[in-house]
Amino acid sequence: xxxxxxxxxxxxxxxxxxxxxxxxxxxxxxxxxxxVNAAEALALANQWNPDLVLLDLGLxxxxxxEVTRRLRDWTQVPILILSARGQEAxxxxxLDMGADDYLTKPFGAGExxxxxxxxxxxxxxxxxxxxxxxxxxVHIDLARRQVLKAGQLVHLTPLEYKLLVLLVKHAGKVIxxxxxxxxxxxxxxxxxxxxxxxxxxxxxxxxxxxxxxxRFLTTEAGVGYRxxxxxxxxxSSESSPP
Amino acid sequence: xxxxSVVISSLTAQVRQQARDACQREARTAAxxxxxxxxxxxxxxxxxxxxxxxxxxGLLDAKIAFLLADPLQSAATLEVALTDFALTPELTALAxxxxxxxxxxxxxxxxxxxxxxxxxxxxxxxxxxxVIGVLPSDPQRxxxxxxxxxxxxxxxxxxxxxxxxxxxxxxxxxxxQVERQELRNSLLSSVSHDLRTPLAxxxxxxxxxxxxxxxxAPLHKELLxxxxxxxxxxxxxxGNLLDMTRLESGGVEPRKxxxxxxxxxxxxxxxxxxxxQAHVVEVSLPADLPLVPMDAVLCEQMLLxxxxxxxxxxxxxxxxxxxxxxxxxxxxxxxxxxxxxxxSGSEHLVFEKFFRGRADNTRGSGLGLAIAHGIVTAHGGxxxxxxxxxxxxxxxxxxxxxxxxxxxxxxxxx
Numbered sequence: 001x002x003x004x005x006x007x008x009x010x011x012x013x014x015x016x017x018x019x020x021x022x023x024x025x026x027x028x029x030x031x032x033x034x035x036v037n038a039a040e041a042l043a044l045a046n047q048w049n050p051d052l053v054l055l056d057l058g059l060x061x062x063x064x065x066e067v068t069r070r071l072r073d074w075t076q077v078p079i080l081i082l083s084a085r086g087q088e089a090x091x092x093x094x095l096d097m098g099a100d101d102y103l104t105k106p107f108g109a110g111e112x113x114x115x116x117x118x119x120x121x122x123x124x125x126x127x128x129x130x131x132x133x134x135x136x137x138v139h140i141d142l143a144r145r146q147v148l149k150a151g152q153l154v155h156l157t158p159l160e161y162k163l164l165v166l167l168v169k170h171a172g173k174v175i176x177x178x179x180x181x182x183x184x185x186x187x188x189x190x191x192x193x194x195x196x197x198x199x200x201x202x203x204x205x206x207x208x209x210x211x212x213x214x215r216f217l218t219t220e221a222g223v224g225y226r227x228x229x230x231x232x233x234x235x236s237s238e239s240s241p242p
Numbered sequence: 243x244x245x246x247s248v249v250i251s252s253l254t255a256q257v258r259q260q261a262r263d264a265c266q267r268e269a270r271t272a273a274x275x276x277x278x279x280x281x282x283x284x285x286x287x288x289x290x291x292x293x294x295x296x297x298x299x300g301l302l303d304a305k306i307a308f309l310l311a312d313p314l315q316s317a318a319t320l321e322v323a324l325t326d327f328a329l330t331p332e333l334t335a336l337a338x339x340x341x342x343x344x345x346x347x348x349x350x351x352x353x354x355x356x357x358x359x360x361x362x363x364x365x366x367x368x369x370x371x372x373v374i375g376v377l378p379s380d381p382q383r384x385x386x387x388x389x390x391x392x393x394x395x396x397x398x399x400x401x402x403x404x405x406x407x408x409x410x411x412x413x414x415x416x417x418x419q420v421e422r423q424e425l426r427n428s429l430l431s432s433v434s435h436d437l438r439t440p441l442a443x444x445x446x447x448x449x450x451x452x453x454x455x456x457x458x459a460p461l462h463k464e465l466l467x468x469x470x471x472x473x474x475x476x477x478x479x480x481g482n483l484l485d486m487t488r489l490e491s492g493g494v495e496p497r498k499x500x501x502x503x504x505x506x507x508x509x510x511x512x513x514x515x516x517x518x519q520a521h522v523v524e525v526s527l528p529a530d531l532p533l534v535p536m537d538a539v540l541c542e543q544m545l546l547x548x549x550x551x552x553x554x555x556x557x558x559x560x561x562x563x564x565x566x567x568x569x570x571x572x573x574x575x576x577x578x579x580x581x582x583x584x585x586s587g588s589e590h591l592v593f594e595k596f597f598r599g600r601a602d603n604t605r606g607s608g609l610g611l612a613i614a615h616g617i618v619t620a621h622g623g624x625x626x627x628x629x630x631x632x633x634x635x636x637x638x639x640x641x642x643x644x645x646x647x648x649x650x651x652x653x654x655x656x
Contacts, residue, residue, distance in 0.1 A: 085481060085484075088539055106473065106477055108470070157653050158653070159653055192648065193499050193500075194499060194500035194501070194533055194647045194648070194650075195650055195651075197499075197500070197501055197502055197505055197533075198502065198533070198650060200505070201502045201504060201505060204504075204508075205529075210525075211504060211508070212504050212507050212508050212511070212525040212527055212564075213508055213511050213512070213523075213525065214508050214512075218508075218509070218512060219505050219506075219508055219509040219512070219538075220509070221506070221509050221538040221539045221542040222537075222538050222539035
């Protein structure tokens with residue numbers, strides 16, 4: 001991102017959704033190109049090389065999943081999926097295909113901007129490795145491979161630690177079950193979701209104040225997990241610029 | 243003398259013939275009576291056809307076939323309902339001809355009389371119900387006029403019974419349709435009211451906003467919050483309607499994984515945060531609860547609906563309890579509140595669509611608990627409502643746990 005104001009490619013066929021998104025994004029200082037179908041989206045992506053793509057899954061001319069696949073052939077631009085509730089399987093496919101995150105319609109401006117910030121942040125710092133990460137009263141020292149909770153050393157098993165580091169690496173973004181299983185347990189375990197669920201439960205009981213009501217290690221039912229870095233948007237109005 | 247003897251012998255023959263005829267008539271009448279009695283008590287097609295087959299086969303020493311028209315299809319399409327002999331393509335074609343022309347064909351008739359079997363139409367004044375095929379062991383058994391008459395009477399009797407069956411089925415379908423229509427109407431009026439109320443609030447707030455000077459910040463905020471909240475409500479209602487529709491059309495097949503109950507409770511509580519911000523939620527889940535085969539998305543929705551129900555029907559500041567334990571073969575989860583409890587006698591009704599606990603509370607769509615019930619049922623479990631020890635409402639969910647998940651690979655945990 002050399003340009004200080006990120007360029008967003010909005011791919012959405014519903015005019016009223018474009019109207020809302022255009023107003024919101026321009027009001028928050030984003031530059032914007034709009035595509036109303038997949039063909040236009042692919043052409044515009046090629047021409048403008050955007051910093052972020054907002055992609056509606058239900059396009060008239062091509063499946064949003066296919067658009068994701070074609071974009072991923074040549075670019076690592078962050079892709080945020082806009083989808084309806086009940087499309088869990090499609091969301092998961094898009095994420096496994098390389099999309100970065102998703103928003104379920106209807107969503108508020110705060111939620112949208114928060115997701116966009118996370119996605120842009122990740123694409124900006126892919127190269128630089130962080131040495132530490134904090135959430136709540138938990139401090140993760142990545143260099144020393146140590147985890148502290150309220151200043152106390154917490155013992156994690158090697159797999160628990162591996163899982164936690166993966167969540168930290170994608171902090172703020174959703175990661176699918178398949179992605180986590182493949183990274184932590186290897187390619188043969190990608191359908192054994194209960195391994196993952198049991199380890200997530202262990203992580204929660206060690207790091208969350210109340211494991212039945214996690215504030216950070218959150219579940220996206222049917223999709224995967226998200227290490228939440230901001231308080232859920234919507235309750236307070238988000239207005240910070242990108 | 244010769245004349246006299248001829249006359250006498252002819253008279254004797256006549257008398258004998260008459261006596262034989264009378265005998266036959268009586269046998270026929272008895273057979274017909276027996277058949278109609280059997281037909282009258284049968285309410286299904288199968289027994290009716292069986293009875294008719296047995297009577298006719300016994301009387302004529304013949305093999306029988308019934309080819310019937312499907313009342314919901316074109317009358318020209320025949321299906322074999324029962325047959326004692328092989329229906330060759332030629333015989334089937336003959337039966338088809340009978341169905342179309344409403345006239346007997348085959349053995350002993352003007353049409354296709356080289357065939358080994360006789361086919362007669364089964365028809366009443368208004369309907370062509372099908373065709374009966376008769377393959378006698380001795381062709382002469384069906385060639386006589388009396389036998390033909392008897393067969394035709396039997397056919398009519400059978401046709402009338404079959405028609406009666408069709409009429410009953412038709413009446414039943416019509417009634418179902420009426421009931422379905424009535425349900426749809428009450429559903430529509432309830433839904434359209436629920437959809438219009440938030441829409442009215444949104445439209446009203448937005449138009450007021452457009453007319454209000456921008457400097458009236460408090461009013462702006464209030465109107466905007468109304469729009470947001472009502473849109474949320476609308477979204478939940480539409481979601482409920484979609485869930486209900488999917489559950490009712492049988493299109494919901496739970497995708498079960500072995501899941502810690504805590505995870506589903508956690509994600510449901512996360513989504514219910516805003517709804518329950520005025521309540522205190524107390525969760526107590528034992529650490530050694532087994533994994534439960536659940537569809538994460540559906541079960542999260544089920545819990546969310548129960549929590550939403552508790553939030554709606556209990557005063558702010560009261561507590562909502564979530565407790566679970568394992569029993570042999572199942573896990574039990576209780577969602578209990580400290581509100582006024584369910585109206586007595588409504589423990590079953592609360593799971594009915596569009597049932598609302600209290601007339602003065604119309605904030606709910608009356609769908610949430612019905613959906614929760616549908617989801618638990620789809621998992622092979624049970625959801626029941628009752629009173630909690632503290633007097634509030636209590637919902638008890640059981641989810642079956644059969645077998646065990648694949649063992650986790652051992653990890654050295656020093």
